[in-house]
Amino acid sequence: MRTLTAEPLFAVQNDLGEGPLWHPGEGCLYWVDIHAGSLYQSTRDLKGYTQTGFKTGVSALGFTVDDGFILATGEGFATWKKGQPQPDLIGNPIPERLSVRLNDGKVDPGGRFWAGSMDTEHSQGVLYRLDPDGGQHTLLDGIGISNGLGWSPDRKRMYYTDSLTATIYVFDYDLASGAIANQQPWVQSNREETAAVPDGLCVDTEGYIWSAQWDGWGIIRYDPNGQACLRVEVPAARVTSCCFGGPDLDQLFITTARTGLSDQELEDQPLAGNVFTCQTETQGQPVNYFGKTIP
Numbered sequence: 370m371r372t373l374t375a376e377p378l379f380a381v382q383n384d385l386g387e388g389p390l391w392h393p394g395e396g397c398l399y400w401v402d403i404h405a406g407s408l409y410q411s412t413r414d415l416k417g418y419t420q421t422g423f424k425t426g427v428s429a430l431g432f433t434v435d436d437g438f439i440l441a442t443g444e445g446f447a448t449w450k451k452g453q454p455q456p457d458l459i460g461n462p463i464p465e466r467l468s469v470r471l472n473d474g475k476v477d478p479g480g481r482f483w484a485g486s487m488d489t490e491h492s493q494g495v496l497y498r499l500d501p502d503g504g505q506h507t508l509l510d511g512i513g514i515s516n517g518l519g520w521s522p523d524r525k526r527m528y529y530t531d532s533l534t535a536t537i538y539v540f541d542y543d544l545a546s547g548a549i550a551n552q553q554p555w556v557q558s559n560r561e562e563t564a565a566v567p568d569g570l571c572v573d574t575e576g577y578i579w580s581a582q583w584d585g586w587g588i589i590r591y592d593p594n595g596q597a598c599l600r601v602e603v604p605a606a607r608v609t610s611c612c613f614g615g616p617d618l619d620q621l622f623i624t625t626a627r628t629g630l631s632d633q634e635l636e637d638q639p640l641a642g643n644v645f646t647c648q649t650e651t652q653g654q655p656v657n658y659f660g661k662t663i664p
Contacts, residue, residue, distance in 0.1 A: 375588075375603045375623055375645035379418055381409065382642040386624035387473065387569065388429045389644070391614025393656060398614055400624050400644065401427045415646075424455060429474030431482050434660040439499070441471035441484035446499050462486075462497045462505050469493070473569055473610070475518040476657040477527075481547050483508075485515020496529065498547055501660040508549060517570035517610065519578060521593070522654060524663070528555065528578055532566045537580060537591075544662070556580070556595045569610025569624075573651045579621065581608040588623060588647075605641040606634070613653020621647040 383402040390399050398411040406423040408430065429441040437450040445461025463469045463486045472494075474484030485496040494512030499505055513533020520527050520542060527542040527549055535558035540549040556578075558565060565585025572578050576593045579601075586606050590599035605625040612622050627635060627642035635641060657663065 370597060371599045373599065373601045373647050373649065375601055375621070375647040377604075377640055377643055378415065378622070378646045379409075379411070379644040380640075381418070381644060382627060383407075383624070383644075384628045384642065385609070385626045386642055386644060387609050387626075388427075389610055389612040389614075389622045389624050390430060390432070391612055391618070391622065391653075391656060392432060393618075396616070398612075398622050398644075399430060400622075401430065403428045404628060426470060427456075428470065428472050429484055431474070431476035431659050432656060434480075434658050439476070439482045439659040441474040441482075443470040445471065446482070446484070446505075459503070460499065460505055462507070463495070471497075472514065473516045473518065473530075476659050477518075477542075477547065478520055478524045478657055478663045479544050479547050480657065480659055480661045480663075482659050483518055485509075485512060487512075487514045494531070494533075500547070506547075509552075516568050517580065519570050519572035520654075521572060521576050522574055523576075528570060528572065530567050530570060530580070532568055532583065535560055535566050537567050537570070537578070537595075556591055568608065571610075571612050571653060573613065573653050575651060577651070579611050581610050581623065583607055583609065583626075588621070601647050603645055605638050605643065605645075606630075607641065613649075618653045618655070619649050619651065621649050621653075623647065 384404040396413045426443040431439040440447045447456035449456040469488040472487045482499040494515040496509040516530035527540045537556040539555040541551045565582040568581040568583040570580045578591045588601035607626040623645040
């Protein structure tokens with residue numbers, strides 16, 4: 370299998386770096402540290418960044434049509450614009466238990482925001498969809514750890530990760546309604562052979578899936594049939610998510626985590642929790658905006 374190598378970009382040492390997303394209009398990268406309640410924005414030259422702290426953990430973000438953000442937080446769905454001290458909560462679909470929070474999320478091609486929940490017992494995760502009109506819908510339940518989402522370039526398939534079962538599922542997806550159907554396991558890791566677990570993902574313009582591998586030291590690229598064809602090596606074990614960005618959308622940005630690592634593991638992984646980048650020979654799909662349907 371062909372191999373690429375990721376290079377360090379930002380030495381942020383995030384406890385749980387997640388949710389990288391490239392803003393094409395601003396020409397910069399956004400990402401979060403869930404445990405710290407921090408949202409990061411890179412400079413346009415990718416040589417620096419700013420950090421905004423919130424009172425609640427932010428696990429995922431999307432861009433809105435009015436130059437704001439849609440957020441998945443520990444307290445539910447929220448909106449935020451730069452300059453606001455805190456996000457505005459707009460709905461909380463999750464049970465009122467301290468152990469439950471929203472996890473990974475993403476805007477679909479129909480302009481809807483999807484996010485799943487998880488709890489410390491990893492037994493009651495749910496996948497939700499927030500529509501621009503404020504409607505909230507439950508799509509799946511009984512999930513272990515709700516994670517990476519993505520859609521095929523023809524907008525007919527949705528990919529979705531349950532990290533607890535180490536499985537990426539594929540669904541039929543209806544752009545007009547946002548409905549999903551015909552759930553099928555697409556890629557499933559053999560836990561007896563590897564410690565790696567699929568986490569966040571993104572889909573390129575060729576319909577190939579790039580899956581971050583928690584405890585797997587890298588990213589695996591799968592063809593549309595679910596066959597691994599490329600690996601991106603990352604000098605940190607807990608790779609959490611990835612996205613395409615840059616002027617030509619051919620640069621892969623990768624987040625990682627330090628959480629749960631022992632002192633010895635942290636000593637062996639001095640770059641754990643940092644953000645990395647890798648130049649590719651493919652391109653990512655244009656970003657989706659909350660409230661805007663891609664024709």
